[in-house]
Amino acid sequence: GAVVSQHPSWVICKSGTSVKIECRSLDFQATTMFWYRQFPKQSLMLMATSNEGSKATYEQGVEKDKFLINHASLTLSTLTVTSAHPEDSSFYICSARDDWANVLTFGAGSRLTVL
Amino acid sequence: GDSVTQMEGPVTLSEEAFLTINCTYTATGYPSLFWYVQYPGEGLQLLLKATKADDKGSNKGFEATYRKETTSFHLEKGSVQVSDSAVYFCALRAGFGNEKLTFGTGTRLTIIP
Numbered sequence: 001g002a003v004v005s006q007h008p009s010w011v012i013c014k015s016g017t018s019v020k021i022e023c024r025s026l027d028f029q030a031t032t033m034f035w036y037r038q039f040p041k042q043s044l045m046l047m048a049t050s051n052e053g054s055k056a057t058y059e060q061g062v063e064k065d066k067f068l069i070n071h072a073s074l075t076l077s078t079l080t081v082t083s084a085h086p087e088d089s090s091f092y093i094c095s096a097r098d099d100w101a102n103v104l105t106f107g108a109g110s111r112l113t114v115l
Numbered sequence: 116g117d118s119v120t121q122m123e124g125p126v127t128l129s130e131e132a133f134l135t136i137n138c139t140y141t142a143t144g145y146p147s148l149f150w151y152v153q154y155p156g157e158g159l160q161l162l163l164k165a166t167k168a169d170d171k172g173s174n175k176g177f178e179a180t181y182r183k184e185t186t187s188f189h190l191e192k193g194s195v196q197v198s199d200s201a202v203y204f205c206a207l208r209a210g211f212g213n214e215k216l217t218f219g220t221g222t223r224l225t226i227i228p
Contacts, residue, residue, distance in 0.1 A: 004158060032214070043119065044204070044218040093159070097214070104216075106151075106158035 002028050004096050006107035013084055014115055020080045021110045023094030028105075029074040030096035035067075038091040038109075050077040074099070084114040117142045121205045121219030128195055128226055136190040136222050138179075138205035146207040148172075148181050148188040149216070153202045162190075162203070197226045 003026040013019050023033055031052045036044040048069050049057040056069035066088075068080040077096075081088050093109040122137040140146065147166045151159040163172030168183035177192045188205060205219040 006158075034214075034216075036218075041220060043121075043220045044216075046215055046217075049214070095159075104161070106160070108156060108158045 002098055002105040004105045004107040006094055006110050010111040012113045015085050016083055018080055018082045019084055020078055021092055023077045023107055025075045025096040028098040031099050033077040033094055033096045035079050036093040086114045089114045117209050117217045119205050119207055119217055119219035122222050124222040126224045130197055130226055130228050131194045134192040134195045136203055138188045140186050140207050142207055142209050146209045149206040150179055150190050151204040195226050197228055200224055200226045
C-alpha cells in the first residue's frame with residue numbers, strides 16, 4: 001500500500017535554532033500534502049496545505065514565517081520550524097494525497113522537543 | 116466552525132468485550148465522517164467512513180453509522196482483540212471538494228488478554 005515517510009521521527013533542539021521535517025511519499029506522487037500539529041490530549045490541527053510548485057495555504061492563526069513549507073517535488077514536502085521555542089514543542093504529522101488514487105495517507109509523525 | 120467531540124480515553128477493555136467509542140460532530144452542510152486508527156509507531160490509517168446520513172461504514176469488524184438526527188458517528192465492535200489496541204480518531208470533512216479534515220482528540224484503546 002501507499003507509504004508516507006516522515007523524518008526525523010523525533011528531534012530535540014535548542015531554543016533559537018531551526019528544524020526541518022521531511023514528508024516523503026514513497027511510492028506515489030502527491031501534488032497536495034497537509035501538515036498537522038498535535039498537542040497532548042488535543043486533536044490534530046491542520047496547519048497548512050502544501051501544494052507542489054506553489055505557495056502553501058496556511059490556516060488562520062498559523063505564522064507562515066515561523067513554519068516554512070516547501071513542496072519542491074511531487075514526492076517531498078518539508079516543514080521548517082524557524083527560531084524554535086519551547087512552545088513549538090509538539091507532534092507534527094503530514095499526510096499526502098495520491099494524485100491518481102485520490103487516497104490520503106498519513107506519516108507516522110515527528111515529535112519536536114525544544115529545550 | 117466545524118468540530119468533532121470524541122470520548123475521552125484511555126479506554127481499557129478485556130479481550131472479547133464490546134466496544135463503543137462515542138463521537139459527535141458540529142458542521143454546516145453535509146459532511147463526510149471518518150474513523151482513523153493509529154497503531155504504535157505508525158501513521159493514521161483510514162478505518163472506515165460514511166458519506167451521507169444513515170450510511171454505515173464497516174471494516175475489520177468495526178462499524179459506525181452516520182446519524183444526522185443526533186449528529187453522531189459512534190464506533191462499535193462486538194468483540195475486541197488485543198491487536199485492536201491503538202488510538203482511534205473521529206474526523207469529518209465538510210462538503211464535497213473540501214479537503215480539510217477536522218479531527219477529534221483521539222481515544223487510546225488498550226485491550227488486555
